[in-house]
Amino acid sequence: MSRLSLSDADKQARDWFAETTQSLGCKVTVDAMGNQFAVRPGTQDGNPVYAGSHLDTQPTGGRYDGILGVCAGVEMLKTLNDNWVETSFPVGVVNWTNEEGARFPKSMVSSGVWAESIPLEDAHNLKSVIPANDTATMKSELERIGYLGSTPASHKSTPMAAHFELHIEQGPILEAENRRIGVVRGVQSYKWFTVTVRGKDSHTGATQFRHRADALLTASKMILASHKIAHRHSALASSGILTLKPGSTNTVPGFVQFSLDIRSPKNETVDEVEAECKEAFKQIAAGADVDSGTAPSERQCSVEWKTDFVSPATFFHDDCIKCVQEAGNDLCGHGEVKDLDIGSWGKAMTSGAGHDSVYTSKRFPTSMIFVPCRDGVSHNPAEYSSPEACADGANVLMGAVLRYDKLRSARGH
Amino acid sequence: MSRLSLSDADKQARDWFAETTQSLGCKVTVDAMGNQFAVRPGTQDGNPVYAGSHLDTQPTGGRYDGILGVCAGVEMLKTLNDNWVETSFPVGVVNWTNEEGARFPKSMVSSGVWAESIPLEDAHNLKSVIPANDTATMKSELERIGYLGSTPASHKSTPMAAHFELHIEQGPILEAENRRIGVVRGVQSYKWFTVTVRGKDSHTGATQFRHRADALLTASKMILASHKIAHRHSALASSGILTLKPGSTNTVPGFVQFSLDIRSPKNETVDEVEAECKEAFKQIAAGADVDSGTAPSERQCSVEWKTDFVSPATFFHDDCIKCVQEAGNDLCGHGEVKDLDIGSWGKAMTSGAGHDSVYTSKRFPTSMIFVPCRDGVSHNPAEYSSPEACADGANVLMGAVLRYDKLRSARGH
The missing domain is CATH 3.40.630.10 (Zn peptidases)
Structure with a gap:
């Protein structure tokens, strides 16, 4: 209903x-x-x-x-x-x-x-x-x-x-x-964040991986990373909202924003997951993630965090x-x-x-x-x-x- | 402009x-x-x-x-x-x-x-x-x-x-x-697809990872997988559109739809990347991805492909x-x-x-x-x-x- x-x-x-x-x-x-x-x-x-x-x-x-x-x-x-x-x-x-x-x-x-x-x-x-x-x-x-x-x-x-x-x-x-x-x-305990990833709009057909700053691929890696970090701490991390621009099949998105909700019975655990996600997202945006099999790129994305809500x-x-x-x-x-x-x-x-x-x-x-x-x-x-x-x-x-x-x-x- | x-x-x-x-x-x-x-x-x-x-x-x-x-x-x-x-x-x-x-x-x-x-x-x-x-x-x-x-x-x-x-x-x-x-x-050569992932809406705070069918986490894994598969074939895979429902910070999304654009100079390579992505997405939706560090779940997502455009x-x-x-x-x-x-x-x-x-x-x-x-x-x-x-x-x-x-x-x- x-x-x-x-x-x-x-x-x-x-x-x-x-x-x-x-x-x-x-x-x-x-x-x-x-x-x-x-x-x-x-x-x-x-x-x-x-x-x-x-x-x-x-x-x-x-x-x-x-x-x-x-x-x-x-x-x-x-x-x-x-x-x-x-x-x-x-x-x-x-x-x-x-x-x-x-x-x-x-x-x-x-x-x-x-x-x-x-x-x-x-x-x-x-x-x-x-x-x-x-x-x-x-x-x-x-x-x-x-x-x-x-x-x-x-x-x-x-x-x-x-x-x-x-x-x-x-x-x-x-x-x-x-x-x-x-x-x-x-x-x-829980905290809500809005994470903004800025890359560069570019053509999906004419832009090789090494020249991309793909905000959606980067956000996908971040969502997966937050999940793994939370799991390691027996905590929870969830993304319920994701929006992007410009939104066209043949344009690599240069802008993605997503929500991140981190929870644990202990305040300290929420803080630890937050800190580890911040470090991981920074590495991912900079292309320093060494996850085997992804293409390297000369271009980086930027990442920005906004804290929306804190409930100890x-x-x-x-x-x-x-x-x-x-x-x-x-x-x-x-x-x-x-x-x-x-x-x-x-x-x-x-x-x-x-x-x-x-x-x-x-x-x-x-x-x-x-x-x-x-x-x-x-x-x-x-x-x-x-x-x-x-x-x-x-x-x-x-x-x-x-x-x-x-x-x-x-x-x- | x-x-x-x-x-x-x-x-x-x-x-x-x-x-x-x-x-x-x-x-x-x-x-x-x-x-x-x-x-x-x-x-x-x-x-x-x-x-x-x-x-x-x-x-x-x-x-x-x-x-x-x-x-x-x-x-x-x-x-x-x-x-x-x-x-x-x-x-x-x-x-x-x-x-x-x-x-x-x-x-x-x-x-x-x-x-x-x-x-x-x-x-x-x-x-x-x-x-x-x-x-x-x-x-x-x-x-x-x-x-x-x-x-x-x-x-x-x-x-x-x-x-x-x-x-x-x-x-x-x-x-x-x-x-x-x-x-x-x-x-x-290129092909455009719309990929639909169906999971289950659930509460981000009260639903442990093992009880989730998280369509956005699943889609994130798929986007990353398509990137790796394309890279392995020296082809391109890109997602420029992603929408989800219901779209609330504290609800795990039960529905995600994203575009997938696969390109290569050779038709056969596009077909190979498509086939490998289809297999990989099926595995990911079923939770059979063995990517270390992700939480297992008893619940599965479903995945559905629609071909929107084929240009040999x-x-x-x-x-x-x-x-x-x-x-x-x-x-x-x-x-x-x-x-x-x-x-x-x-x-x-x-x-x-x-x-x-x-x-x-x-x-x-x-x-x-x-x-x-x-x-x-x-x-x-x-x-x-x-x-x-x-x-x-x-x-x-x-x-x-x-x-x-x-x-x-x-x-x-």
Whole structure:
């Protein structure tokens, strides 16, 4: 499916979220980034414990990424109402804007503004990159669909007691190991770059290899090199965007630009892969790669790096992790599990992908819950989690929220 | 410069060509592909000897590729007039439409229709690929700018005695060897392909290498492999276009399409490189490439080839080659050169690029003349040939046309 952030389709989903949560007795606040906070009162006042995720998707995304977390939050509200449950403190559900960074090219941008890690103005000025030639900005689209809220986008205006996020794993591990729940302890470190290779346009038929500065051949070598370097470090390197000029079958391209996404659970590993790629790309551009079988050339390419995004490794809060663990054990355990152990039903994990929980964890206790998805496929229309897996996740989410409420009640705040 | 075929800028150049040649006493015929034939009468009737090339350019092209050949032809007409030269048979200049194949993606398409190698309807239905989202076809653009001529586009309607084409070398050999004239004996064989790689979109952070079917990494390996295979055969392989989907920094692309242009003086070598690439790409897509250091994966990509264009090796006509050789020797030689030898002023060459002369040579005696260009650069705004090199080329072009006229006169037809 395709529900790009702040599109007409996104407005529809937002309207549904507001109407549904209001009909369940919530007060809904919209902030200056369009983040929607639906809060169900407790028996006493205090910062709410939130279940949160996002309703936007990639251009060819799936029906679970983000959406499951919000829908399970709404389901929690229904279940609490249906069973006349009163919590000690308020609980709520939050829908974060443009988590994907697909339409406006900064992922988790609105939880980032809320955490005061990203300036509001930078976020408002982000330009749409999909559809092509769109001139809209985040601010103009928030205004257009009526979701530029009057509440400041800040953790000071909409504070939390804690944030729990249910999400599909987006990887194949839980399925492969036959585990029902991933107890997520943190998010891996990652950096995004734009790499620009400049060579020289020349005729494909009349220019011998030794006279070429072929930007696409050079970029191809770089993409392969980044893959090998990351593999050597048990890290990840990926290129998802590549554009070139001039773009003609019989012209060797003189200009190529590609994205590079480097990830590892450790910040130091990401830095090492980055440093090795920088050195390797320099060598490749200069034609000093000694890969046997390639033709030497008198002409060199130049290479330039731009850092687009840095997300250091995130470590979630022990209290939240424990609530998830206990809720998982309640649902799936067989009594044989010791305190802080995870039974065969679950697995302690580090998230490979970034999530809004990265930013909420900077301000308030946070953790995440993963459920298996088929073949580990995500960011793809074939994305699928079984109804049983979704129910498991929703149960653990509600269990964790209620346990956290009990924890606060016990400590009196 | 950018003068895309059948654009407003191209119409201006065409109008200039028609007005100028008419003012020099020519009759101008326009055929159904917009090819313009300007003919200066001889003392007797007969098929004209043409100087021909093209006025369209690549999107970021140079000021000499094609343009020099047409302008030198016009200069020839002026020189003949200024010096009251009467030729035995008519001589002319032809401006071929869309030689570059940049806007309408089939190079030399209009000389191809004229040679009856390409069906008129296929050519008329070619869709513009530049600018993006243009819906124009060759036919609609010919109509729009007033160049859909009433004469059939066929060598039967506009026959020739011979065709000579002056062109910049588009390579560095003449400059490097300090030669003034390339005596072109033929054009190398080439084939154009579109290669489609299908993998699976997946999340860059949550998908380990062993679970990926990364179409861009796979395409990068293929581009590098095609380069190595071509190099091993002393042939050329080049990729000038690459597009991918979905195009997001944090999504491993599941779809990549790229152009592949394979060239060699020999048809068999092109076929060998094609066959080896097909085998190598199959292995790479299946993950069977044993290139050390890349991560293995359980998932495969698929690969598909489409042949877009085949241009077998072309061998020009001995009579025409001899006329060029003698004209070159007249201009640059020192008398010490034996018949059919080329002195230190020139070099026998095979053209790396395709030209309209490939198609004219299928129907009538043809050959080409090359002059040096700086650094061998072409298809680039930096393209440059010195005024002296252009003058050399124009002199040899006119000399060859006049010698061919003399040859016909001697044999009486």
